Amino acid sequence: MYNISLKELQLKLQTDFQKGLSSKIHLQRLKKDGENLLEKKQGTSAIGIFISQFKDPMVLILLAATLISVVLGEYYDAITILVIIFINGILGFIQEYKAEKSLQALAKLTSPKAKVLRDGRIVNVDTKDLVVGDIVFLTSGDKVPADIRLIEAYSLEVDEAALTGESVPVQKDSSILVEGKNIAEAVNACFMGTSVTKGRGTGVVIATGMNTAMGKIARMIQKAENDPTPLQKRLAQLGKVLVSICLVVSVMVVLLGIWRGEEIYKMFLAGVSLAVAAIPEGLPAIVTVCLAIGVQRMLRRRAIVRKLPAVETLGCATVICSDKTGTLTQNKMTVEKIFLDNKYIDITGNGYNPQGQLLEKNKVITKDNKMLQKLMEIAVLCNTTRLLKKILKLKDYLEKI
Template identity: 40%
Template sequence: MDSETQKLLAATKEPFWAMKAEEALAILNSTKNGLSDKEAERRLKIFGPNEIKDEQEWKKLKIALRQFKSPLIALLVIAGIVTIFLKEWTETIFIFAAVLINASLGFWQENKAETVLELLKSYIRGRSRVERKEKEQEIDASELIPGDIIKISQGDRVPADARIISANNLEIDESILTGESMPSEKTPETLPAGTALIERKNMLFSGTLAVGGLCSAIITVTGKNTEFGKITELAAKEEHESTPLQKAIAKFAAWSGLILGTLAIGLFVLGIYSGRNIYDMFVVAVAVAVSAVPEGLPIALTVILAIGVEKLAKKNGVVRKLLAAETLGSTSIILTDKTGTLTEARMQLASVEPYETDEKSLLYDALWNTDTLIKNPIELSLVKIAEEKGIILTPEKKSEILDKLPFGSSHKFSATLIKSGHAYKTVALGAPEILLEFTDLAEQDAAGRLISLGESAFTPVEHGAD
């Protein structure tokens, strides 16, 4: 590996959020006009495709073999082999049928969970707009490499982690990473080196969605090295620790084997001592031991766990291994982020409090200031509650939108100017304390109104006429 390649690999580990966009371009040896095709091809060989690869080979075979690792199954297999030598074909069929049914149920359930996890790995696949040779072109997201200049606009899925170069009213839905339902406002401003991941407003993260605005950004890392890639690999990582049920089964199998072995040997010795034929006593002792093996127990355990996994699946829970369902039942303490876990990560309008107007008129006016294509959770909740109340925006021929002010962190509200006939109307949506400044309420009355709104826990809509 030459020094230039080593330098390029080391560059991707830099804290890009703590440096200016120009510095990021210099460190990654790129320009705002993008990389040349030759350089892009060279870097693709160094970094590999922008994909989250599955490094485990023969995964399905491993899942299948994992179903036979239980000591109880091993006991059944040994018993089945013994019945073959004894030519007890009925017992052989029943024992191996139990083993195969148990393995099939376990394989089906665990393989289904792996299929769901594969969807995570395909989450960033698609097409991306990139600057190459001073012109914009669309390429497969898997061909992106660190140093590429990408263009992101409303509705685009971010294909890789990137440092923002320039942005215009950019809002990114990062719920897939943070669980937060509200989109994050992004800027190209430099941040301190110690800034937490969730607060890095000048960075884009793979798998997130642009819900408003547009930007130009330089890719810093791709594939499994992205924050989304790290989460996916963590979800796919296997922990080899015995569960309480596995420990109990191992203990049961060990004691069962010891007791049955002792009884079989005792029976064999007693028969020999009584003067019976050695071969006959061996067959009898083995037959007694085999008949005492609980071949139905593994199936019963697998079915019970499979039912538990299915119930979790109906609640959108992905369980990779059947035994994990039992482990969850034995859990006494759970540490979790509340958003999207204990809560639904879905914003809902709690109530409507009209001010000098009626509820229907207020909601109808509010719809002028919404855009469901943007997928802003506040606007979506307004549209949903209006639909439930039978309020649908049907603009009259004399009504038209003259201008719109998008939501911004500086002014904390969005507004729409509407002309209806000869009258003009402004509809604003935003922070309560900001909108109340537009009213003629006294300071004390406005403070009381804020307390009331806080108790109702919703974002108000203000409208007025000129």
């Protein structure tokens, strides 16, 4: 799609660059190819999250100990162990359920639209309704809604950091033909999930949904197996060791008792009681509480952790490797100083929250400074950025949880 001429591409996709697709053909292709969405694994229900808290090996051992305690008539021990297991499950459930709801809230904050040419008219449609052959218009600040081969590009630059890892915007050129399938070199195309930082352009959709470059990455991620964390591995190993030791010691106690002439039934009960008593009932609860504290600290730093063990995995990291551009950033650019009239002016505030002050030598600057006021006016008029209320609502939401 990147190495053929626009005329060949128009014939191959059976579309019209001047009028776009007709509504009839659009519906046919939408029915055939499906919506322009990335497939997502079905979210875990509240009941599923709660049940998952009891799949830990140590918890399963404690449940077995509870059953044995009931059989032996040790009801107080059984109730105590069940209370500990239940508290452990509630703590884990609360943290993971809140994280799941937070992620769902993030997804609902965006309602993507795309400007397309349909039946010879420019209309705004949901990005999920895009099909191959649609003519899409891109301007500064837009999210690229699908994989697009450019027809026209005017000073068009696209931030492809989410796809290729390069933090510097890529300048696009619709007239260049690109050999090969390396998307990092496809300067005549734009890809789903990237952002237009400058200029404007027009393109034809060449792939949607899971057939896009981003969709292929999503499919690889979905196939990835969830390996247990180091802590989970160690707890599982500890559980096996404890069970093995308890069984060996209990069997030895039973055999020694029988050898000394004690009743077999009496020694069997003693051996089982010893095995139950040797299991540390409070260990899972202590681990869960420690991980929950870590999750709360991450939330205060605006980081959402879906699974409790993920906190421990992050804590095990000693070295984080990034490429030469160092793209592990917050993706925020904040002005901190202004040099005006041979003077430095400090600016307080951070991020997208419109709060802060202009300071000169730690003194607040008044509105009477006409030169500074003119500079601010130029800065506002000479860009196309917009501060959406949704961003502020998201920030407020994260502060509440």
